[in-house]
Amino acid sequence: MMLEIPAEEGSTTPKVTFNVSASTEAENYFLRKELLEATEKLKKLSVSFSFEHIKNSDSRINAYTGLPSCEIFMCLYGLMEDISLKYYHGWTVTVISKIDQLLLTLMKLKLNLLNEDLAVRFNICSKTVANIFFTWLYALHEVLFKKFMDKIPSRNKNKLCMPTCFNNFTNCRIILDCTEIYCIQPKNMEKQRATYSSYKHRNTLKVLVGVAPNGVITYASELYPGSVSDKKIVRHCGILDQLEADDLIIADKGFLIKDMLPQGVHLNIPPFLSTPQFTPEQVIQTRTIARARIHIERAIRRIKHYRILSLIPASLISHSTEIFQTCVALTNLHCPLIREVEDLYKEKDL
Incomplete structure (x- = not known):
């Protein structure tokens, strides 16, 4: 095959003619094909996730x-x-x-x-x-x-969407519980001691979470070192300032905060076993409170679906409160928790 390269217009240089073999032409074809494929691959690689x-x-x-x-x-x-x-x-x-x-x-x-x-x-x-x-x-x-979680809902607001499992707790304002988030062991010895949780046997950050009777998460405190007691967190975080007379708090039996509640605010926790076994009334009370408390347990489990909370690295400890509270707010964008809890009890009743 003859390949002819014409001279430029106005040039005195004669045109040049090359004799291109069939094998060279085939080689050029495959090279062009490879170049095209490589270009397409490069385009795909340069497309970012969006x-x-x-x-x-x-x-x-x-x-x-x-x-x-x-x-x-x-x-x-x-x-x-x-x-x-x-x-x-x-x-x-x-x-x-x-x-x-x-x-x-x-x-x-x-x-x-x-x-x-x-x-x-x-x-x-x-x-x-x-x-x-x-x-x-x-x-x-x-x-x-x-903006949306600066204050917990009033008792009257709660009554507008009170689930049946709260029929015995119609004045319930909030259900409280603390949870712990693992963190990297700080290098500073004082911070190591402060964040070491005797309950988890690891370095943790602790936070107080509150849920309304309808399952909406309505409160999350700042994060505290894991060694801080639940009682100290309740006293320091400011939740008590939002409560009014006749409000009821439902909590775990570890929340021994009755002595620090505002006047007229009530606390309902499971009874302590002081005899070989619970009385029938205590059994009913324990079951009733447990059924109400499942809302806070499910809510905390939902929050922890955000894997950034699985272990807080040293670089994020100073931002950990904002991270946790943002995950709380995002969790509230899901379908109502009360539906999930009701479905759970329907399954148990089958």
Whole structure:
């Protein structure tokens, strides 16, 4: 095969003719094909993970963000979209869209992915991941927790949606319990001692959680070192300041806080076994309280579905209160907990 290269217009250089063999032509064909395939692969590699990849699947939305559906995700984004963000590290992120910044933050909370992992997925650097995460964490905390969970609902509000298992506790204002979150052992010896939990035999952070009778999480304190007693947390966190006369608190028998309650506020905890066995009345009381307390147990279990709470690293301990409280607020975006609890008792009754 003859390959002819014409001379440029106006040039005195004669045209050049090459004799191209069939084998060379075939080789060029396969090289062009390989180049095209490599280019396509490069394009695919350069496409970063985004909301577009999961928006048509509620199950994927739930798996990556912890939110129940795309509709809820978009409602949350609509709430945050027009907020003026103050970026944590002082420089604005424009390399990915706001909706993908929200997605990245929720993925960090739900899946506890490393910043390096998120950097690869979103085709950005690790510093940008950190800037996005802390910026959106504090924005979500401000809007979802501080704005909507600043005060616990009144007793009258609770009565509007009181489940049947609270028929004996119609004046219940809140159900309280403490839970612990594992944290990395601090290097400082004093902090090691402060965070060491004699109950868990590990270093932990402790938090007081409150749930309304309808299963909605209505209170979460700041996080305290794991060695702090439940009683000290109740005294310090400010929950007692929100209670009024005739309010009832339901709690575990370890909450020996009766002596510090405001005047007229009542405490209902399971009875202590002071005889070889409970009386029939005590058995009924214990079962009734246990049925009411299952709401707080289920709520805490839901909160801990956010894997970032599985172990708080040293780099996040100073942000742990905002992380936990934001996970609490996000948990409230799920279907009502009361439905889950009622279904549980229906199964037991079968």
